[in-house]
Amino acid sequence: MNWALLIIIFAATVGGGIIPMVVRKANPNLPIYLLAMSGACLFGITILHLVPEVYHELGHQAGIYIVAGFFLQVALQQLSHGAEHGHTHLPQGDHDHVSITPLLLGLSVHAFMEGIPLGFQFADPAALSSLVIGVAAHKLPEAMTLITVMIHSHQHGAKLWRILLIFSAVTPAAAILAAVLGSHSVYITNIIVYLVALVIGAFLHISTTIFYESGTRHHELSKRKVLAILAGLLLAFLTLIFE
Known part of the structure; x- marks a missing residue:
């Protein structure tokens, strides 16, 4: 277990949460572009590193669990109101009536799922460090929203x-x-592989939702948002140098 990588995840989450505490009048477009970049980075890293790993381990069964994870995230979103991809899906006037317990429960389950692949022994030596970059980039806006x-x-x-x-x-x-x-257990290791496939499905749901929803009224892609997405994809592709 690489403790430095876990500290990066922890620090990114805390840092994201501190921003709305201390900056009350931030540029409203900043979260939009940050989400777009982090979503693209997470998407790229998932496709480049995680998907090949689970298909190598599970074969065609991997697709079943990836699809299941995608729709599991759809279900969790009913609790979290989309906070994991920067939204609450609530009218502005309803913020005072947000039900805190379901929100925290949904986000905590999602956060727990995110951590499972970080404890997995990947065959690709670049997978773990690349995944940390993707998860850290995602945790920052997620914590900001929470x-x-x-x-x-x-x-x-x-x-x-x-x-x-x-x-x-x-x-x-x-x-x-x-x-x-x-x-301590080969049996549990095998179970974790299936859980990683579920998490991949959740990552795909979150990242693609960010592309089309973050900060847009009609699912449009502004030039700046496209640039943010391209920056995130570039960061994901740069992780290939770890191999």
Whole structure:
């Protein structure tokens, strides 16, 4: 287990959550482009590194679990209201009435799923470090959205920090659990492979949803958003140098 990589994930999540705490009048377009770049990066890394791994391990069965993971994320989105891809899908006036427990539950399950591949022993030496880049890029806007909703729901002070720190620890904790259990049991290692396939499906849902929804009224792609997407894809392709 590479602890430095887990610290990067934790720091990216905390950093994303701190932004809405200290910057009350940020450029409204910043989250849009950040989401677009992180979504493209996550999509590219998933296709370049994770998909080949699970197909190598599971063969054509991998496709079944990837599709299942895609629709599992659709179900989780009913709890999280799309916060994992930068949305809440709620009218502006409803923020004061957000149900905190389902939101935190949905995001925490999603965050736990994100951590499972980080504890997996990949055959591709570039897969783990590349995945950390993709997950860290995704966690930053995800945490921004979560804390923004919490602030609008009148969660302040120590409680807000507790929510952020606990949420930030979920993904690293899942990675540690997967690594420890996998190292002690071949059976559990085999189960983790199927879980990784499910997570791939969830990643594909989140990243493609970001492409079409983040900050747009009619699913349009502005020039700046296209540039942000291209930057994210370039970052994903640059991870190939790790091989």
